[in-house]
Amino acid sequence: xxxxxxxxxxxxxxxxxxxxxxxxxxxxxxxxxxxxxxxxxxxxxxxxxxxxxxxxxxxxxxxxxxxxxxxxxxxxxxxxxxxxxxxxxxxxxxxxxxxxxxxxxxxxxxxxxxxxxxxxxxxxxxxxxxxxxxxxxxxxxxxxxxxxxxxxxxxxxxxxxxxxxxxxxxxxxxxxxxxxxxxxxxxxxxxxxxxxxxxxxxxxxxxxxxxxxxxxxxxxxxxxxxxxxxxxxxxxxxxxxxxxxxxxxxxxxxxxxxxxxxxxxxxxxxxxxxxxxxxxxxxxxxxxxxxxxxxxxxxxxxxxxxxxxxxxxxxxxxxxxxxxxxxxxxxxxxxxx
Numbered sequence: 001x002x003x004x005x006x007x008x009x010x011x012x013x014x015x016x017x018x019x020x021x022x023x024x025x026x027x028x029x030x031x032x033x034x035x036x037x038x039x040x041x042x043x044x045x046x047x048x049x050x051x052x053x054x055x056x057x058x059x060x061x062x063x064x065x066x067x068x069x070x071x072x073x074x075x076x077x078x079x080x081x082x083x084x085x086x087x088x089x090x091x092x093x094x095x096x097x098x099x100x101x102x103x104x105x106x107x108x109x110x111x112x113x114x115x116x117x118x119x120x121x122x123x124x125x126x127x128x129x130x131x132x133x134x135x136x137x138x139x140x141x142x143x144x145x146x147x148x149x150x151x152x153x154x155x156x157x158x159x160x161x162x163x164x165x166x167x168x169x170x171x172x173x174x175x176x177x178x179x180x181x182x183x184x185x186x187x188x189x190x191x192x193x194x195x196x197x198x199x200x201x202x203x204x205x206x207x208x209x210x211x212x213x214x215x216x217x218x219x220x221x222x223x224x225x226x227x228x229x230x231x232x233x234x235x236x237x238x239x240x241x242x243x244x245x246x247x248x249x250x251x252x253x254x255x256x257x258x259x260x261x262x263x264x265x266x267x268x269x270x271x272x273x274x275x276x277x278x279x280x281x282x283x284x285x286x287x288x289x290x291x292x293x294x295x296x297x298x299x300x301x302x303x304x305x306x307x308x309x310x311x312x313x314x315x316x317x318x319x320x321x322x323x324x325x326x327x328x329x330x331x332x333x334x335x336x337x
Contacts (some may be wrong), residue, residue, distance in 0.1 A: 075207035095186035229287025
């Protein structure tokens with residue numbers, strides 16, 4: 001049959017827009033379509049353009065080998081659920097177990113997920129022959145367009161239930177409240193998540209249950225800060241301890257440890273406590289704790305303390321101001337506090 005003007009124009013557009021797509025089709029389909037550059041100006045006959053566009057647009061127009069119908073009627077994994085947990089800094093460091101309450105769908109125990117009343121079975125849908133989809137064809141001029149749609153009779157399930165299960169109303173699943181234990185691994189950080197396989201909603205058509213995704217929030221610590229597996233801590237020391245040295249008890253996430261502060265330690269000095277940081281998330285050792293020295297400056301002094309400080313400053317060769325000036329210095333410092 002000779003091509004009509006409209007079909008020739010449409011063929012030209014299709015040839016331009018789908019040249020790359022046609023190269024991906026099996027040789028048989030390319031041959032049927034005339035091949036790249038071979039022209040669409042003839043009766044398309046039984047050529048299924050839905051297959052062409054389906055492979056490009058993800059199956060909405062059909063597809064290869066009925067994959068869309070297989071997805072509709074085959075086993076489907078259940079939906080995943082999300083929940084949130086808040087834990088302490090120490091619980092994040094060493095891991096813990098928490099319990100959460102879930103409302104989720106579970107497979108109906110009465111019908112075992114079939115949706116049929118016990119003792120009955122579902123009928124294979126005669127319209128879609130159990131595939132859950134039907135093919136719709138349209139002809140425009142010499143072209144045959146084909147697409148797929150969910151079967152209206154069985155609503156895409158591929159089966160017709162004449163006696164629905166009374167326990168689940170034919171859905172195959174029921175809502176239940178469940179208490180689930182969540183194991184938080186040592187080393188988890190704020191904003192990370194834990195996945196529990198199979199703890200989500202029930203699957204369909206014999207598919208597995210979905211997963212439970214638990215987002216973790218970590219409360220800030222009053223003492224420590226964290227940078228990955230590193231713990232940061234500020235250790236206050238007196239002026240005397242910084243000058244003369246001292247044995248300190250440093251807080252760590254494991255408890256207090258002793259540390260000999262060297263004489264003459266300057267403010268802002270940082271030292272490391274090896275292996276006192278956060279455990280690696282996958283159990284490969286631990287980080288370190290870094291301790292920064294913060295020298296405490298007194299906000300007020302007694303007369304005796306001022307005299308002792310003046311004597312110290314003079315012994316160090318400093319130009320010591322008069323008493324009023326020294327008093328003013330401490331008064332200003334106190335106001336800043």
